[in-house]
Amino acid sequence: MSNLFDLLVAGLATGAIYAIVAVGFTLLWQTSQTINFAQGEFVMLPAFLMLAVMQAGAPFWLAILIGIGLSMLLLGLGFKLLLVDPMLRHGVLPLAIATMALAIGIKEAVKQFFSAEASPFPSIVPAGDVSIFGHAVSLQSLGVLTLAILAVIGLTALLNRTSIGHQMQAAAQNPTAARIIGVPVERMILLTFLINAVLVALASLLITPIYLAKFSSGEVLGQAAFIAAIVGGFNQVRGAIAGGLLIGVVDNLAAAYVSTQYRAAIPLLLLIVIILFRPQGLLGRPEERTV
Amino acid sequence: MTGLPRYLQIALGFIVIAGLIIVPMNFNRYGLFILSQWAVMTIAAIGLNLTLGYAGQVSLAQGAFVGIGAYAAAIMTSQGLPLISALGVAIVLCFAIGWLLGYPALRVQHHYLAFVTLAFSTLAFLVFRNEDWLTKGIYGISNIPRPSVFGFPTNRPLPFYYLCLGSLGIVSVAVWWLIRSPWGRAFVALRENPIRALSLGIDTRRYTLMAFAIGSALGGVAGTLYAPLTQYIDPVPFNLSLSLDLLMMVIIGGAGFFFGPFLGAMIAVLLPEWLRFTQGYYLMLYAIAVILLLIYSPTGLLGILDRLMAERRTKMASALRAVAQSKLEAAP
Numbered sequence: 001m002s003n004l005f006d007l008l009v010a011g012l013a014t015g016a017i018y019a020i021v022a023v024g025f026t027l028l029w030q031t032s033q034t035i036n037f038a039q040g041e042f043v044m045l046p047a048f049l050m051l052a053v054m055q056a057g058a059p060f061w062l063a064i065l066i067g068i069g070l071s072m073l074l075l076g077l078g079f080k081l082l083l084v085d086p087m088l089r090h091g092v093l094p095l096a097i098a099t100m101a102l103a104i105g106i107k108e109a110v111k112q113f114f115s116a117e118a119s120p121f122p123s124i125v126p127a128g129d130v131s132i133f134g135h136a137v138s139l140q141s142l143g144v145l146t147l148a149i150l151a152v153i154g155l156t157a158l159l160n161r162t163s164i165g166h167q168m169q170a171a172a173q174n175p176t177a178a179r180i181i182g183v184p185v186e187r188m189i190l191l192t193f194l195i196n197a198v199l200v201a202l203a204s205l206l207i208t209p210i211y212l213a214k215f216s217s218g219e220v221l222g223q224a225a226f227i228a229a230i231v232g233g234f235n236q237v238r239g240a241i242a243g244g245l246l247i248g249v250v251d252n253l254a255a256a257y258v259s260t261q262y263r264a265a266i267p268l269l270l271l272i273v274i275i276l277f278r279p280q281g282l283l284g285r286p287e288e289r290t291v
Numbered sequence: 292m293t294g295l296p297r298y299l300q301i302a303l304g305f306i307v308i309a310g311l312i313i314v315p316m317n318f319n320r321y322g323l324f325i326l327s328q329w330a331v332m333t334i335a336a337i338g339l340n341l342t343l344g345y346a347g348q349v350s351l352a353q354g355a356f357v358g359i360g361a362y363a364a365a366i367m368t369s370q371g372l373p374l375i376s377a378l379g380v381a382i383v384l385c386f387a388i389g390w391l392l393g394y395p396a397l398r399v400q401h402h403y404l405a406f407v408t409l410a411f412s413t414l415a416f417l418v419f420r421n422e423d424w425l426t427k428g429i430y431g432i433s434n435i436p437r438p439s440v441f442g443f444p445t446n447r448p449l450p451f452y453y454l455c456l457g458s459l460g461i462v463s464v465a466v467w468w469l470i471r472s473p474w475g476r477a478f479v480a481l482r483e484n485p486i487r488a489l490s491l492g493i494d495t496r497r498y499t500l501m502a503f504a505i506g507s508a509l510g511g512v513a514g515t516l517y518a519p520l521t522q523y524i525d526p527v528p529f530n531l532s533l534s535l536d537l538l539m540m541v542i543i544g545g546a547g548f549f550f551g552p553f554l555g556a557m558i559a560v561l562l563p564e565w566l567r568f569t570q571g572y573y574l575m576l577y578a579i580a581v582i583l584l585l586i587y588s589p590t591g592l593l594g595i596l597d598r599l600m601a602e603r604r605t606k607m608a609s610a611l612r613a614v615a616q617s618k619l620e621a622a623p
Contacts, residue, residue, distance in 0.1 A: 037535070083582065083586070086586045087585065087586055087589060090589035090590075091589070093349065093542065093546075094542060094585050094589035094590075097538065097539055097542045097543075097581075097585060098581070098582050098585045098586070100535050100538070100539060101539065101578045101579075101581040101582045101585070102578065102582060104574060104575075104577070104578040105574075105575055105578030105579060105582070108571075108572075108574040108575040108578065109575050111571070112571045112572060112575060219531075219532075223409075223413070223531075226406075226409075227410075230403075230406050261417070261420075261421040262417060262421060264413065264417060265413075265414055265417050268410040268413055268414055269410075269414075271406065271407075271410045272395075272407055272410050272411075275395060275403050275406060275407050276395055276407075279403050
């Protein structure tokens, strides 16, 4: 049983990171119909930005702040102004393809300008174990879980409790009506892109100490977040959170109890079953069919 | 395509075909390999264009079908069976799987289908990697023999290139015929307005599945050529990124244009090769080129051409109108 407990904690920790990435993914979809195939690369890049700042001699905490700032500038503002804005009016598919090309571009740029090898990344949580209910639990997992939960609570509070959050939701649900009642829709959309940039930077900070900084690490992450978003519900923030946690746990349990070779298959089968029987996702609301 | 007179179109077609046959004769081994790869990828992209461009169904699994075809060819020809039998198996297998995979398309709409196919693509990759008894896993299958066509061995690069080119020709003619048949028109009706198509008496269920299955089968055809082309296959080339690459080819060439996949595959296969002189930067430059192209023309390369033609026609029409107008005014 102790094994199961450890697996659950580790699964929840990775799942919480998936959830952060998936939330950003659904935010972009809701406000601007952007299916961001580069989301995994968006998580991979900030770690390298932080490493670069540290190589320039800055302390870790400063590197984190600069990394988040650069991420907002490049992956938030730059992504929106240079790629999404010119392409959005042409429909979902060309934009999705452009983000695929962007994913290749980011990967290759990191490989070229930083390194093709995996680099270690300092952890913001100290190493070691603590004892909970008689189980040794790694501080790393616990810290990741705590920070991720704090981030999710903060974001939900922002969306549901503040005026800005309400305006963002209005802009996402019905841009025309929102504009009529005076919501600055454009600014709200930009804000979601900036929030996504902060979320991916945070996810980068949390996951890179575990899996090392590598140019290709975005592929797995992006796909996990993608599956989490669909399983939970593509149009709901809480759906993406539930989906992320579920995928993290299922992934870890599958690796231990089913087969390590097919661990990646279990979340995918879950995805197919969900799409066939509950296409709006576990917590999502059905989308109207457009004629 | 429609702006040129018919005889010019036919002449242009002949020049291109003759060029594809004659020019590569003194290419080196690597050049021929790249050109053969272009032909193979074009076949797969034509299949995806049928599914996406004509029937409007987004598939992220075309790479997996290429993989299924390639493994069918590799396994069967290694056992001494002829490639043509592997081709048959690949077509039937990919058609059947494509048909089954199309079922979710009936239940859910647009982007969800992309997700189902995405999941399938990764599942297929896992099977290629893990089922050692069948696919030899990560070690891959090597020494895949090249076939003899009507007694001509295609072991050397040039004859094999002609085999790929010939297959591309046959596929092109078949698809050309298909999209002009009532089926092809039904596919387009499905893309433009599924509900109106249904009300006009088109069995949308059957045609959606059909578009998916035929497109997938063409992926299988491409795969059966891919295996003897590289003569060694392992699971890596058939992961999700091949499916994404093929989708990119169709979109940058121009989805729904017959010649779109030809151009798209040319960009995707040849442009990185031309950019190789920039060494490590070539894939980065390729990505930037694709993004710029899509920002400039989201309907792809042929979309630009189409726009120019449309503009020219409008100009000519207004010029004719002006002439007619002045004649009318000159007449008493």
